[in-house]
Amino acid sequence: MSPSSPSETTYFSNPVLNLSYDAAGYLRLRWTRTGGTEAELRAAYQQVKQAMRHFRTGKTMSIHQQRPLIPVAVQQWLSTEWIPSCVREAGYSHCAIVESDNPMARLASQAVSLGTPAALAFRHFPTETAADNWLRAK
Numbered sequence: 836m837s838p839s840s841p842s843e844t845t846y847f848s849n850p851v852l853n854l855s856y857d858a859a860g861y862l863r864l865r866w867t868r869t870g871g872t873e874a875e876l877r878a879a880y881q882q883v884k885q886a887m888r889h890f891r892t893g894k895t896m897s898i899h900q901q902r903p904l905i906p907v908a909v910q911q912w913l914s915t916e917w918i919p920s921c922v923r924e925a926g927y928s929h930c931a932i933v934e935s936d937n938p939m940a941r942l943a944s945q946a947v948s949l950g951t952p953a954a955l956a957f958r959h960f961p962t963e964t965a966a967d968n969w970l971r972a973k
Contacts, residue, residue, distance in 0.1 A: 846886045852879040854886055861894035861929070861970045862886050866902035876909050884921050893921075893928035894973065896966045899935040904943055914950035922952045929973050931966035932959045 842858040851871035855863045864883060871879070887893060921927035932948070935941050941959075948957040956973070960966040 846889070847879075847882040849875060849879055849882075851875050852882070854879070854882055856886065856890045856892070857896070857967075859967065859971050860892055861896055861931075862890065862892060864895060864897040866897070866899055868901045868903065870903040870905070873906055873909055876905060877912065880913070880917050884917070884925055887921060887925035887927060891926075893926035894931075894970050895927075895929070896931045896933065896963065896970060898933040898963060899940060899944060900933055902935055902937075902940060904937060904940045910943055910947050913947050918947075918951050918955065922954050927955055929970060930955060930957045931970050932957070933963050933966050934959050934961060 843855040843863060845853070845855045846862075847854040850869045851867055853865040853867070855865075857863050862883060883895065887895075918927065930948075930951075932944055935944065945959065948959075951957050958966075958969060960969065
C-alpha cells in the first residue's frame with residue numbers, strides 16, 4: 836500500500852480500508868490485502884459516504900491493486916443500494932478505479948460499474964497517476 840501523500844488528510848481506517856481526502860478535491864480509498872467480512876466492507880463504504888458529505892466532494896479514487904475479490908452480496912449491495920444512495924444524498928459524481936492485479940477482482944469491479952446510475956462517471960485506470968489526472972480534470 837502506498838503511504839499518504841502530503842496533500843492528503845486521513846479520515847478513516849479499518850482492516851480493509853484507509854480513507855483520506857486529497858487536497859485536489861477527491862477521496863482516496865486505499866483497499867488493503869485483507870478481504871474483510873461483509874460487515875467490515877459495508878461499514879467502510881458507509882464511512883466513504885460520510886466522508887463525501889463531510890468534505891463536500893462527489894469524487895473518489897478507489898485503489899484496488901491489492902484488494903481481493905469482494906463477496907457477491909456486497910457487489911450487489913453496492914450496485915443497487917450504496918451507489919444510488921451516494922449519488923442522491925452525497926452528490927457522488929466521479930469514480931476512478933485503479934484496477935486490481937487480480938483478473939477476477941477486475942471483472943467484479945467492472946460488473947459493479949455496469950449497474951451504476953448515469954449521473955456517476957465511472958472509469959478504470961492502470962495507475963494512480965492516470966486516475967488522479969482524470970479526477971483533477973473533472
